[in-house]
Amino acid sequence: MSLTLAEARARAAMLSAVSYDLALDITDPHHFRSRVVARFDTTGGDTFLELHRAESLDVEINGEKVTTAYDGRRIPLDELKPGTHEVVVDARLRYVTDGEGLHTFTDPADGERYIGGYLGLDITQRLFACFDQLDLKAPISLTVTADPAWTVLSNGVPTSDDNGRHTFATTRPIPCDLLVVAAGPFHSVRWEHGGVPMGWHARRSLAAELDRDAAELKAVTEACFNHFARVFTEPFPFDSYDQVFVPELNWGAMECPGCVTFNEFLLPRGRVTDDDRRRRAMVIAHEMSHMWFGDLVSPLWWEDAWLNESFADYMGFEVAETLTGFAGTRVSFEAVHKPGAYLADRRRSTHPVAPEAVDVPDVAIATTIFDQISYGKGNAVLRQLVTWLGEEDFLAGVNAHLTAHRFANATLEDLLSALDAASSRDVRGWAEVWLRRSGHDTIRVTRRDDVPVVTREGVRPHRFTVCAYDQGLNLIGTRMIDLAGEPVPLPEWAGLVVVPNAHGETFARVDLDPFSREALANGLATLPDPLVRAGVWTTLLDGPPPAVQLELLARQLPREPSPTLVTAALGRVRDHLIRRRLTADAVPAALETIASACAGPVEPDEQRAVALARGLAWTTADSDQLRRWLDSGATDHGLTLDPELRWTVVHRLAELGGLDEAGIEAERLRDGTADGVLGSLTALAARPTAEAKASAWAAMTGDPEISVRRFRALADGLWSPAQRGLLTPYIAGYVSAAPALAERGSAFAAVVGRAFPALALTDQELDLVRDALRHNVPAVLRRHWDDELDDRA
Structure with missing residues (x-):
């Protein structure tokens, strides 16, 4: 039972002045206690609190114990009189292992336990009874009772720690899904900057990695903080800023106000590449920008999720590229993220960057729009807006918007009003074709005699850079052009190779003329600018x-x-x-x-x-080569095998039949970490035997408590494109089992969707998926399956 738009609007119309006083007891390893006092004003009538699958439940309304018709998801609050009310819900709930709720994790490296309240859409109700919607922002007071030896982190500044009873300062009004709790024996690096206490934290077994990168993490944090302090007129909105690497987070990071959680892949063991550093700097900047976009000012409903994610993604890449010392971040966007957004925009599931509210009728559908349209395309569209509008007018409008709606909610219309007031350009007309319509334009190069002509197939105005090269692909010149309905000839570049949108300022597919395409295909690697090469690689592989x-x-x-x-x-x-x-x-x-x-x-x-x-x-x-690498701990050229590379080798060697169960177990023991456990599961599932496939499938489908990461690791090994004969029976089994598996929650539905058979399927096998989609399939899984069918058409 997912909250609908109609229900959310009705509840927001009758409630105001919501606040929560929450107490969590996480000392029991099997269950936790959640006691919340919810206070609110109402105009009167019937409403409800959400609470997911409480094992025991006591409810008081205005000091009187009541018996409610609790159905495992909702606590009815019927016939409320106008005025102020106080509801106390005291519940016992189970920990989770799928990252949706109060997640429990035991570190195989040292046996230490960690607890994380990872929230989000439709998840806060798995932690405490609440009005689980964006536009009922509320201050939250929190107390956590935990092991006295543990560190406990949350959104507010800690105010006391009495033998494991941790109390935190009441937050400013925030969406309840942005509450966070992280508890365990964390290793911490703390300091103060700009008058704000800050910290980086990681589990104890990653202390060496955190200390290794602490100076860099601190420098990037401060660079981002200083930049946003300059460009935003609203000061940093919260009292502290902790950043925590937490185990088994289902996404890259989560922008919880004052306490951001990060996936541990951003703190690699062993080698840290420049790409790792760029990506991490981008994510740090992305999440800090959310303190303004999403936390200070939040959407009313999920159709404006792009106001959070597109802005943060744009800011993340731009700040990482220009201010944190990690030039090349924009290259990774053009090469990795933008191609996925183009593909997503050609699927049936595409949607406008800013859909209408009625197109997101409930939270289940909302979970499907946190996708490459809201991130990759939205990022690119905002970059085009800044290019088209000018940074000064863009920031003036953004700052007016943030100030007008601080600690409240706002819509696309509110932002457009602020941008319109700051600029003489037709911002609403721009938004209509760029934000309210799905699909993308094509920028095409043709030849009129020998003169390149740039045309547009589509409806959007574009401003972008064109580069011209001789046949040796030496740069001859660059030019910024505006392209709308009329062709733009480039007579000064007659006979030259031309690359439109060379610096990636706009979002449009590029169709090169045959002369330019052939020259670029033959000499792509010699183009001097990696940003231009990123776009050309995308075009030539499209x-x-x-x-x-x-x-x-x-x-x-x-x-x-x-x-x-x-x-x-x-x-x-x-x-x-x-x-x-x-x-x-x-x-x-x-x-x-x-x-x-x-x-x-x-x-x-x-x-x-x-x-x-x-x-x-x-x-x-070459199994012999891979074995040499494992035995020596290095490639034939002397490159040391870091954990990621070593497990890739183990996976491939097992897939080729060159490593048995005992050898894989020896590698797991050698590694000794959670990553090693997952790597061994992938390798075991990859072995080219019927027994290995049967064992992996049984583990994926037979354990109702299997974690998201273990399921993903097994699926990564199970589907080997070269092992078609072994895998054919599991294709129908996957289609049959997946809908029930996906009922566990949105995160598990997503990992089940990503476990779609990673090999070419016959028309008959694809028909199994089409037939299944005629029945009841959870929204997140349905989206993944529809996309797979489109990508294979």
Whole structure:
């Protein structure tokens, strides 16, 4: 029973002045106690609190115990009289292992236990009884009783710690889904900046990694804080700023006010590449910008989720690129994130960046719009807005919007009003074609005699850079152009290779003229600017037959100087060609082509060497080579195997039949961490035997408490494109079992959807999915399946 738009609007109309006083007791390892005092004013009538699957429940309304018709999701509050009310809900609930609620995790490295309240859409009710919607923002007072040896973190500043009873200052009004609790024996690095107490925290077994990166993490945090202090007129909205690497978070990070949670993949064990650092700096900037976009000012309903995510994604990449010392972040956006957004915008499931509220009728549907449209496309569209509007007017409008709605809720119309007031341009007309319509335009280059002509297929105004090159791909010139309905000829560049949207300022597919396409396909790696190459890689890999993609990779990958672009090209071919389009008999030759492209001479650039070694590790069929790597702890060229690379080698060697169960177990014991447990599950599932596949499938479907990460690890090993004969029986089994598995919650539904068979399917097998979709399939899983069908059409 997901909250509907109509229910949320009715409840918001009758309630105001909501506040929560919450006490959690997490000392019992099996259950936790959640006692909340919810206070609110009402105009009178019937409403409800949400609370998910409480095992025991006591309710008081205005000091009187009541018996309610609790159905496992909602606590009715009927016939309330106008005025102020106080409801006390004292409940016992279970911990979860799927990251949706109060999550429990035991670290295999040292046996220490960690508890995390990871909330979000439809999840707060799994922690305490609440009015679980965005536009009933409320101050929250929190007390947590925990192991006295533990650190406990939350949104507010700690005010006392009495032998494990932690009390926190009452928050400013925030959406209740942004409450956070993180508890356990964390290792911490603390300091103060700009008058705000700050900290980075990680579980004890990652103390060495946190200390290794602490100076960098601190510097990036301060650079982001200083930048936002300059560009936003509203000061930092909260009293403290903790950042916590938490175990088994289902997403990259969560923007909880004053206490941001980060997925632990952002704190790698072993080698930290430049791409790792860029990505982490981007996420830090992204989450800090949420303190304003999403936390200070929040949407009314989920149709405006883009006001949170598109803004934060744009800010994250721009700030990381220009201010944190990690140039090249924008290259990763163009190469990795934008292609996925183009693909998403061509599917049936696409939607406007800013849909209408009626198009998001309930929270279940809302969970499906946190996608590549709201992130990747929204980011690109905002970059185009800034390019088109000018940064000064953009920031003037944004600041007026933030001040007008501080600690409240706002809509797209509110933002457009502020931008309109700051600019003479037709912002509403721009928003109508860019934000309210789905799909993307195509920028096409044709030739009129020898003169390049740039045209637009679509309805949107574009401003972007065009670059011109000679046949040797030496840069001749650049020009910013505005493109609308009329063609733009470039007579000064007659006979030259031209690349439109070369710096990625707009969001549109590029269709090159044959002359430019051929020159770029032959000499792509020699283009001097990696940002231009990122866009060209995207264009050249967009839609050609498999043989053409593999030929491009074979020619250009060995010469591509950017590790970011090497990794992006390999990932795209793996995910969209090897795992979706190639038949099983075509996979070995394709993998051999990729392996040959990765197996060049000794690389003086370690970053590039890592990218190529990772590509070689998942493609090579040379078991002897992989065994040498494991035995020596390094590649044949002397590159040390960090944990990520080593587990890639283990996975591939097991997939080839070169590593048995005992060998995989030895690797797990050698690693000794949670990542090692997951790596061993993937390797065990990858073995080319019927027994291995049966065991993996039984583990995925037979344990009702299996965690999201264990399920994902098993699926990653199960589906091997070259093991088609072993996997055919599990395709129908997956389609049959998935809807029931997905009922556990949105995060588990997403991992079940991502576990779609990663191999080319026959029309009859795809018909199984189509037939299943005619019945009741949870919204998140339905979205994943629809997208898979579109991608394989």
